[in-house]
Amino acid sequence: MRTEPTLRISLGILGMLLGVAAYALVIARYVPDLIAGWHTLLQTMVYIVLGIVWILPLKRFLAWMETGRWR
Template sequence: MTPSWRKPAGMLAILLLILIWCVGVASLSGFVGRWHALIQLGFYLLTGIIWIAPLKPLLRWMETGRWR
């Protein structure tokens, strides 16, 4: 069985997704830093979980070649 090109491409896509997400959230830190501490906590918890949502279809594509 020959290795698929989808796995390295998918790993690079995951790393790129994480990088873009981190830069996006970090760029909001000046704005979010003025909020109350509990609201900041909620924001960072929410943004820390949301980035996982696109991973399921991406991982499925890496394994099967299909998005759905």
Template sequence: MNRQPTPYQPSWRKPVGTFAIVGLIALWAIMIGSLSGLIGRLPMVAQVPVYIFLGLVWLWILPLKRLLAWMETGRWRRG
């Protein structure tokens, strides 16, 4: 019983997800640029946590983590 492996079929989710990631990063950059005048008024000690929060939570943890899981598995949540 000699079974031949099925040829690899690339998923359409990866290119679509890649364009979505680039779009989210562009939206994030526009948002940060428009908020920079407001954030720039804060002392430097307060600016660092704001930028860390906006970079990690808003960009990575909320949308990109689920988007990457969807690109890989086809589901929005791992599991």
């Protein structure tokens, strides 16, 4: 087991934070205009799905941060 962090982990965390911030800004900017006239329950479902979608690519990204390989 590694005792010291690598540069890859530090860059990975920074990249992950920037990616999530960019995703949140895009969602906050464009989605409300698209779904403003929808029923409240449908809007809630859209935001729940969008709140889960950003998690999907994290498995491979975290594996890369730990091992240096994408698989």
